[in-house]
Amino acid sequence: xxxxxxxxxxxxxxxxxxxxxxxxxxxxxxxxxxxxxxxxxxxxxxxxxxxxxxxxxxxxxxxxxxxxxxxxxxxxxxxxxxxxxxxxxxxxxxxxxxxxxxxxxxxxxxxxxxxxxxxxxxxxxxxxxxxxxxxxxxxxxxxxxxxxxxxxxxxxxxx
Amino acid sequence: xxxxxxxxxxxxxxxxxxxxxxxxxxxxxxxxxxxxxxxxxxxxxxxxxxxxxxxxxxxxxxxxxxxxxxxxxxxxxxxxxxxxxxxxxxxxxxxxxxxxxxxxxxxxxxxxxxxxxxxxxxxxxxxxxxxxxxxxxxxxxxxxxxxxxxxxxxxxxxx
DNA sequence: TATTGTTATACTCTATAACTATA
DNA sequence: TATAGTTATAGAGTATAACAATA
Numbered sequence: 001x002x003x004x005x006x007x008x009x010x011x012x013x014x015x016x017x018x019x020x021x022x023x024x025x026x027x028x029x030x031x032x033x034x035x036x037x038x039x040x041x042x043x044x045x046x047x048x049x050x051x052x053x054x055x056x057x058x059x060x061x062x063x064x065x066x067x068x069x070x071x072x073x074x075x076x077x078x079x080x081x082x083x084x085x086x087x088x089x090x091x092x093x094x095x096x097x098x099x100x101x102x103x104x105x106x107x108x109x110x111x112x113x114x115x116x117x118x119x120x121x122x123x124x125x126x127x128x129x130x131x132x133x134x135x136x137x138x139x140x141x142x143x144x145x146x147x148x149x150x151x152x153x154x155x156x157x158x159x
Numbered sequence: 160x161x162x163x164x165x166x167x168x169x170x171x172x173x174x175x176x177x178x179x180x181x182x183x184x185x186x187x188x189x190x191x192x193x194x195x196x197x198x199x200x201x202x203x204x205x206x207x208x209x210x211x212x213x214x215x216x217x218x219x220x221x222x223x224x225x226x227x228x229x230x231x232x233x234x235x236x237x238x239x240x241x242x243x244x245x246x247x248x249x250x251x252x253x254x255x256x257x258x259x260x261x262x263x264x265x266x267x268x269x270x271x272x273x274x275x276x277x278x279x280x281x282x283x284x285x286x287x288x289x290x291x292x293x294x295x296x297x298x299x300x301x302x303x304x305x306x307x308x309x310x311x312x313x314x315x316x317x318x
Numbered sequence: 319t320a321t322t323g324t325t326a327t328a329c330t331c332t333a334t335a336a337c338t339a340t341a
Numbered sequence: 342t343a344t345a346g347t348t349a350t351a352g353a354g355t356a357t358a359a360c361a362a363t364a
Contacts, residue, residue, distance in 0.1 A: 023303040025295050029285060030224065031310035033202075036195045038314055041238050043192075053332095055354065065189065071323060079200050081356055086324060088354080108322040108363045126188060135313050136184050143309060144182040150306045151190035154294050155197055212355095214331065230346060240333055245347055247331080267340045267345040 039132060046128035050121055059088055060097060060114065060122040068113040070103070097121055198291060205287035209280055218247055219256060219273065219281040227272040229262070256280055 040054065047057035055078075062077045063069060071089065075082040089112055092098045097118035103109035114122070127133075139147065199213070206216035214237075221236045222228060230248065234241040248271055251257045256277035262268035273281070286292075298306065 022300055023307045025292055026285070028295050028303060028307055028310075029288070029291065031307050031314065032194075032198055032291070033220070034314040035191075035310045036198050037238075039191055039195050040199075053353065061192065072321085079196075080354085082323070083325080083357085084355060091353085106322080106364075110323070126185070129188070132188065132191070133184055136187050139309075139312070141181055144187060146305060147309045147313075148182045148187055148190055150298075150302060150309070151187075151194045153298070154306075155190065155193040212330065231344085239331085241346070242334085242348080243332055250330085262345095265341075265345080269346070 038135075039129075042129045042131040043125075046125045046130075049128055050125055052121070052125070055088055056092055057122070057125050059085075059092060059112075060118055061126070063098065063112060063114045064119065064122045068101070068111045070109045070111055072109075074112060092118070198288075201288045201290040202284075205284045205289075208287055209284055211280070211284070214247055215251055216281070216284050218244075218251060218271075219277055219284070222257065222271060222273045223278065223281045227260070227270045229268050229270055231268075233271060251277070 043057060044054045047054055050057075052060075058078070059074060062074060066077075069077070071085045072082055074089070075085045078085070089098060089100065093100060095117075096115055099113050099115055100110045101113055103111055136144070202216060203213045206213055209216075211219075217237070218233060221233060225236075228236070230244045231241055233248070234244045237244070248257060248259065252259060254276075255274055258272050258274055259269045260272055262270055295303070
C-alpha cells in the first residue's frame with residue numbers, strides 16, 4: 001500500500017547542479033500512456049479495416065513473428081488465462097486465417113499456425129497503421145535508431 | 160489495399176552510404192508493440208490491485224490530468240462511442256471514485272469529477288506500476304529527456 | 319499427479335441503434 | 342434540427358472453476 005504519489009525516481013539519479021531539469025517519471029508515464037493510446041487506436045482501426053479485432057490481430061502478429069505456437073504459448077504471450085485463447089483462435093480458424101495442428105510429440109498439444117491468408121492479413125494490417133508509419137517516417141535516421149534502442153530497453157523481459 | 164509488406168519508409172530518407180544500417184519501420188513497430196504490451200500489462204496489474212479494470216483506471220487518469228470532463232469529452236479521449244462511458248462511469252461512481260455533476264450552463268451535460276478517493280486511487284495506481292518505474296529508473300537523465308522528446312513527437316494530435 | 323486444451327459462467331468493454339431531454 | 346446522455350442489444354475479451362485426455 002504505497003502512499004507515495006507519482007514520482008518514485010531513485011534518489012541515486014539526483015541531477016547535477018545546473019543541468020537541465022530532470023524529466024520526472026510522472027511526465028514519462030504520461031508520454032508513454034499517450035503514445036500507447038495512439039498506437040492502440042491506430043492498430044485497432046487497421047485491424048477493423050479487415051474485420052478483425054485488436055486481440056485477433058495481436059495473435060496473428062505473434063504467430064507471424066515467432067512461428068507456430070501452442071495454445072498455452074499464445075496465452076503466455078497475451079499474459080492471459082489459457083482458456084481465453086480458445087475463443088480467439090476459434091474465430092481466426094473459422095475465417096481460415098490460422099490452423100490448429102496436433103503436436104507430433106505431445107498429443108495434448110495443439111500448435112496454431114498462420115495460413116497464407118493469415119500471413120497476408122497480418123502484413124496488410126501492419127502496413128495499414130498509417131498514423132504510426134507517418135509518425136515514424138517523420139523521424140531522422142538517428143532518431144529512429146535512438147528510439148529503437150530506448151524502446152528495447154523499456155520492453156519487459158517477457159516482451 | 161496496399162500490397163506492400165511492413166517496410167513503408169519514404170524513399171526520401173535513403174541513408175547516406177557507409178552509415179549504420181537504417182532501422183526499418185517494421186522493427187520499430189515491433190519495439191513499439193512490445194513496449195505497449197508491457198505498459199498495458201503493468202497498468203492492468205496495478206489497477207487490478209485496487210479492484211479496477213484498465214478502462215476504469217484510464218478514465219480516472221484522464222480526469223486526474225485534465226480535471227472534470229463531460230461524458231462526451233471522456234468518450235472522445237477514449238476514442239469510443241459515448242454510450243460506453245455510461246457503464247464505466249456508473250461503476251466508478253458506485254464505488255465513490257467519481258461524481259456526476261450537472262453542468263451549470265447546459266442542462267443536458269453532466270460533468271464527471273474525481274472524488275478524494277478517486278484522486279488517491281489514480282495516484283496509487285500510477286505509483287504501483289512497478290515494472291514501468293523500474294525500467295524508467297534505469298535510464299540516465301539524458302536518455303529520459305530523449306525518450307520524453309521522441310514519445311511526444313510520436314503521440315498523435317488527439318493525445 | 320501434473321499439464322493441455324476445452325467448456326461453462328459471469329463481468330466488462332465495445333459498437334450500433336433508438337430513445338429523452340434539452341439546445 | 343442538432344446535441345448530450347442513456348438504454349437495449351449483441352459480440353468480444355477476461356478471470357475463475359471444473360472437466361477429459363494425455364503425460
